[in-house]
Amino acid sequence: MQKKPVKKAVIPAAGLGTRFLPATKAIPKEMLPIVDIPTIQYIVEEAVQSGIEEILIITNSNKHCMENHFDKNYELEARLLESGKQCEADLINSIAGLANIYYVRQKEPRGLGHAILCAKSFIGNDPFAVLLGDDVVINEEGRPALQQLIDAYNLIGASVVGVQQVADSQVHKYGIVAPSVHQPACDSRLKKLYDMVEKPKLEDAPSNLAVLGRYVLKPEIFDYLETQGVGAGGEIQLTDAIKRLMYTQAVYAYDFEGHRYDVGDKFGFIQATLDFALKREELQEPVAAYIKELAERL
Numbered sequence: 001m002q003k004k005p006v007k008k009a010v011i012p013a014a015g016l017g018t019r020f021l022p023a024t025k026a027i028p029k030e031m032l033p034i035v036d037i038p039t040i041q042y043i044v045e046e047a048v049q050s051g052i053e054e055i056l057i058i059t060n061s062n063k064h065c066m067e068n069h070f071d072k073n074y075e076l077e078a079r080l081l082e083s084g085k086q087c088e089a090d091l092i093n094s095i096a097g098l099a100n101i102y103y104v105r106q107k108e109p110r111g112l113g114h115a116i117l118c119a120k121s122f123i124g125n126d127p128f129a130v131l132l133g134d135d136v137v138i139n140e141e142g143r144p145a146l147q148q149l150i151d152a153y154n155l156i157g158a159s160v161v162g163v164q165q166v167a168d169s170q171v172h173k174y175g176i177v178a179p180s181v182h183q184p185a186c187d188s189r190l191k192k193l194y195d196m197v198e199k200p201k202l203e204d205a206p207s208n209l210a211v212l213g214r215y216v217l218k219p220e221i222f223d224y225l226e227t228q229g230v231g232a233g234g235e236i237q238l239t240d241a242i243k244r245l246m247y248t249q250a251v252y253a254y255d256f257e258g259h260r261y262d263v264g265d266k267f268g269f270i271q272a273t274l275d276f277a278l279k280r281e282e283l284q285e286p287v288a289a290y291i292k293e294l295a296e297r298l
Contacts, residue, residue, distance in 0.1 A: 003157050006150045006216055008122070009052040009129040011043055012115040014060040014106040019264060028063045029264070030133045034272050035280065038069060039263050042136050044098055050147035052129060054100045056122045058115045060107075067103055072096045111235025117225040125219050127153065130238075134264030135213030136272060137256070145214050145256045152190055153216040158250040161193075161242065162214030164260060171205045175239035177253045178206035189255040193246060198231055198239040209253060211239065212260055221245055 017029030024032075030040035040057075047055055059066060073092060080089040102122065106115050116130060129146055137145040145162060152160045163177055178195035195206055215238075224241040231237035245251060261275075262268035277287045 003154065004126055005051075006127050006129055006153060007051065007053045008126055009047045009055045009131060009146075010058065010116060010119040010123070011040065011047075011055060011131050011133060012058045012106075012112055013040060013063065013066065013133050014058050014109065014115055016060075016109065019266065020269075028066050030063075031066055031069065032263075032269070034136070034263065034269070034276050035283070038066075039136060040066060040133050041069070041095065041098075043131050043133050044070070044101070046137065046144045046146055047129065047131055048099050049144045050129070050150055052099065052146070054102070054122075056102045056104060056119050058106050058118050059103050060105055060109075070095060070098065070101050109235075111230075111233070111237055113225050113228055113231075113236035113238040113241050116238055117222065117236075120222045120225075123219055123222070127216060127218050130215040130217060132213035134262060136261045136263050137212075137214070137258040138261075139256075139258030142257055145258045145260075146216075148189075148256045149214055149216045149254050152187065152252065152254045155186060156190070156250070156252060158252055159218050159221070159242070159245065160190075160216045160252045160254050161196075161211050162256045163191075163209040163253045164212050164255060165208050166210040166212075168202055168208065171202050171208060171210070172199055174199065174210035174212070175237075176200055176205045176207060177209045177211060179209065179253065187254075189257075191253045191255065193251050193253055195246075196239050196243045198237050199233075209255065211253075212256075214256065217242075218245075218249070220249065 013030045017024030020029050031038045044055060077089045077093060104118050106118050131146060139145060149160045149162050166174060175196055175198045177193050179191040180194045182192060197206060221241055224244045228236050228241045231240045242251060261272040263272050277283045
């Protein structure tokens with residue numbers, strides 16, 4: 001039977017952003033800019049570049065400005081045009097045309113698994129992607145991270161989670177996968193899984209391969225999310241539901257290529273800001289000069 005193409009994506013964005021307080025008291029963490037582009041726009045652009053056509057963003061009642069960002073703003077466009085700022089008007093107009101974007105609220109903060117469950121009606125019986133907003137991945141020389149996972153799904157027809165190696169000191173922060181000793185020969189980066197552990201202690205971790213914010217899932221995952229009990233942190237964990245899914249069908253990990261920034265972490269956010277600024281023609285020289293000056297003072 002021919003596999004359905006992956007054309008829908010879910011972006012969970014209902015978190016409170018407590019690690020970035022007080023800024024996130026009034027501004028969603030997903031709207032904090034890396035230079036001048038909100039984090040969530042990078043995530044949406046990756047989805048679109050990977051062939052996604054419809055995106056559902058899971059929000060809460062305090063994130064109206066995120067919805068406004070991806071909507072038309074006729075008054076702002078008119079004022080920019082009146083001022084002769086055609087490039088700026090084209091820029092904000094292009095944001096509204098990125099994709100068909102829909103929204104649903106997660107009424108209670110019950111974890112990532114529950115947030116994904118809120119997308120069940122939107123997804124229906126289709127395979128779908130999940131992109132977490134805390135992970136910005138840049139692969140300048142190749143395919144976007146999500147596209148790599150979709151290509152793997154098209155190859156094997158099974159759910160795929162995106163992974164990369166993390167340091168021992170970071171293992172406790174992530175879902176960690178246990179690859180099977182029997183690996184598919186079609187792609188060295190593709191690994192069949194036999195277990196997943198959510199945020200283990202280092203001594204309990206089956207590997208250093210961490211799930212890093214990108215998934216392609218078959219719709220059967222909703223059967224498990226609906227009956228999933230609370231796990232780590234007293235929340236409904238997506239990792240736990242995927243682990244149960246493994247008992248009935250194959251699940252794979254794909255060690256994706258690209259530089260990943262953990263923008264949910266303050267230092268990771270600063271790293272992303274500096275690196276992205278250094279890639280901007282108008283900022284590269286002054287930012288590089290400032291970094292050199294700062295290094296001399298330290």
